[in-house]
Amino acid sequence: MSRLNFCCNISWLFRENEFTERFDLASKAGFKAVEMGWPYDIDSEKLVAVKEQSGVECILMNTGSIRNLGFAAIPGAEEEFRAELVLALKYAKALKCKKIHIMAGKLPETCNQYGDEDCKAKHYPEYTNTFIKNLQYAAEKLAPEGITGLIEPINSRKDVPNYFLTTHHQACDILDRVNRPNIKYQLDFYHLQIMSGNLSGNFKTLLPRIGHIQISQVPGRGEPSCPGEINYEYIFTLLKTHGFTDWIGCEYAPSKGTEESLQWFRKLCNNH
Template sequence: MPPLKFCANLSWLFTELPEFTQRFQSAAAAGFRAVEAAWLYDADLLELQKAKKQSGVEVVLINTPPGDVGNGDCGLGAVSGREADFRRGLELAVTYAKALDCSRIHLMAGRVPMGLDRAAAAEMEATFIENLTYAANVLLKEGILGLVEPINTRITDPRYFLNTPHQAADILQKVGSPNLKLQMDIFHWQIMDGNLTQNIKTYFPLIGHIQIAQVPDRNEPDSQGEVNFQYLFSLLEEMGYQGYVGCEYRPLGNTEDGLGWLREYWNSHE
């Protein structure tokens, strides 16, 4: 069984370095061959390209722009009335992805508007399906995979529209595009539904990217918490997962000092 491939999320790791572009080299020095990021649109694209080239790492995932963060946006994919903004954001994400040779874009769903009951948000699903259909066609032409990610509404974001793997799988089925996949963040899945083994097995054919963090404090996988990552890594190996596993966690201290779990994994697979 081939070992898993890990990538560093530069929005979460190596934040000791204030300049986003500086983190590429730190990730490479720590042994990562690939990186991902949430939002990197505040960084100059030419500087990002330069940092990527100098570090030698691959960029494997970025998110679509969040929208107007000051007014509560966190993605726009399912937000009715913001379709034009979503398309502009998608265009910007594609520009960055192509420039960085990035093959995956997380299409963020966004939040249920204040005052709207989640149970009455059927219009949001219709909007999301429409936007995902549009995005799938755009991304297919560019050779980029689109991803949707459920985000837990118990701890992280109480109003996020897409919050369980079951909801995400249902929406992907309704869109019916082979160019859209499921982004499995184990942190969110454990908080919302648990039952990780069966959910991984059930939705494995849909999974296009994985992210990890310990539960409930979102720290290193080997920190104190309720998820047995040694078991999950073995399960993913047995199932033949060949994509990347994104390290999207909050280091307890210095990022490099907290990578003992990863060095141990690498050493055990030499």
């Protein structure tokens, strides 16, 4: 069976330390790569320096910000989307990062995606068409750099009620309509479990589209070894059995300190 490759999400792990220190901490913990959310408040040259010194690869970053979660699906915000894509591309090129999560953004505040069906019906077609056009635009800009754009459904039942992209069915329809080889699916088992369940069946169906995976436990979003709804020992065996060799991002909120929360990772590495 294939070996699993884990990268450390330094926006979530090692938060006991300054952001620029987390590259080295991830390396010392045994990770060969990192991913991150939004590094844009730190000069790219400084990030390159600490990344190179640590010896880790940079795998993934997001467009947008923690405040707006992107503009890619927002009608009338095409200029804002292109600006956030330019910024992400600048940092990705500097850090030699080959994946960018293109964040869709939120529906209007008047909508509650979990309960307001009328609001969904009103806004979905326009938001969907905007998202498709912007993803096709992104695909053209990312292709010459060898960068893959990713879209990720984020649950609306617990974490982000107004996020536009929330289910794997919706994401697959959009990917089919975008029809670009460098726009793929970012599978977060945490969000998939909350919105759909049937993790093994959905993983097998989604596998040809997957460009990245992220993991955390449900319901508390802690490390995979926390008590919860997802049997990660089974999930990891499933990934190995199906030959998944791409990166798996550890995007979780440690239930203890980061170092203590990594016992599952060290155990897994020792068993390889």
